[in-house]
Amino acid sequence: MSAIKVHDKYFVPYLSEEEIQHHIQEIAAKINTDYADKKPLFIAILNGSFMFAADLFKHIAIDCEICFIKLASYKGTKSTGQVVTPIGLDTDVTGRDIIIVEDIVDTGKTLNHFLPQLHNQQPTSLKLAILLHKPTATVYPIKIDYCGFSIPDKFVVGYGLDYNGLGRNIRSIYQLQENEA
Ligand code: 5GP
Numbered sequence: 001m002s003a004i005k006v007h008d009k010y011f012v013p014y015l016s017e018e019e020i021q022h023h024i025q026e027i028a029a030k031i032n033t034d035y036a037d038k039k040p041l042f043i044a045i046l047n048g049s050f051m052f053a054a055d056l057f058k059h060i061a062i063d064c065e066i067c068f069i070k071l072a073s074y075k076g077t078k079s080t081g082q083v084v085t086p087i088g089l090d091t092d093v094t095g096r097d098i099i100i101v102e103d104i105v106d107t108g109k110t111l112n113h114f115l116p117q118l119h120n121q122q123p124t125s126l127k128l129a130i131l132l133h134k135p136t137a138t139v140y141p142i143k144i145d146y147c148g149f150s151i152p153d154k155f156v157v158g159y160g161l162d163y164n165g166l167g168r169n170i171r172s173i174y175q176l177q178e179n180e181a
Contacts, residue, residue: 003177006157006163007166015173020159027056031056036062038097041091044066047168049102051160052148053066067091072086096123097123106134108138127146128144135150157173158170
């Protein structure tokens with residue numbers, strides 16, 4: 001596979017479809033075991049997590065529910081630091097076992113903003129399933145319970161993740177080419 005161009009930037013292959021699916025199945029297997037006697041509510045954070053949430057959910061074999069919220073903090077290839085909630089939570093989380101499904105934790109700002117709001121509603125438990133984590137970029141420490149991949153602090157696209165709106169439909173994950181900023 002060779003580099004692709006999204007808008008003005010070049011990206012190189014980074015995580016294959018097979019690797020991604022394999023790690024998702026491992027996360028699902030752990031969740032199936034950990035929640036065997038429970039009925040968790042998955043909260044998937046749009047937009048970026050829609051592919052991860054769909055593929056993860058297909059491998060969840062216990063009774064469960066899913067709902068979606070939309071949080072945003074990115075513009076181009078950089079975090080703005082401002083978190084907005086274009087679509088809020090419409091489901092009661094009080095007394096529920098919650099699993100947050102998020103595509104990527106970068107600075108941690110988005111979840112750092114959202115998690116206290118959720119805690120205030122007193123869920124029974126709250127865990128995080130994150131496909132990609134950039135540990136060296138994380139400013140707000142977040143405890144990740146189920147992590148797909150730890151990756152370097154480089155911008156990635158594909159598998160739900162975009163660069164200014166494009167690239168979400170790519171089945172694998174690409175990384176910004178070395179000489180691009
Ligand atoms: P954080 O608040 O942790 O800094 O960033 C979380 C959000 O920023 C993610 O949900 C995602 O939308 C966006 N984001 C962070 N890093 C990347 C990246 O490398 N590529 C893309 N496409 N989005 C990213």
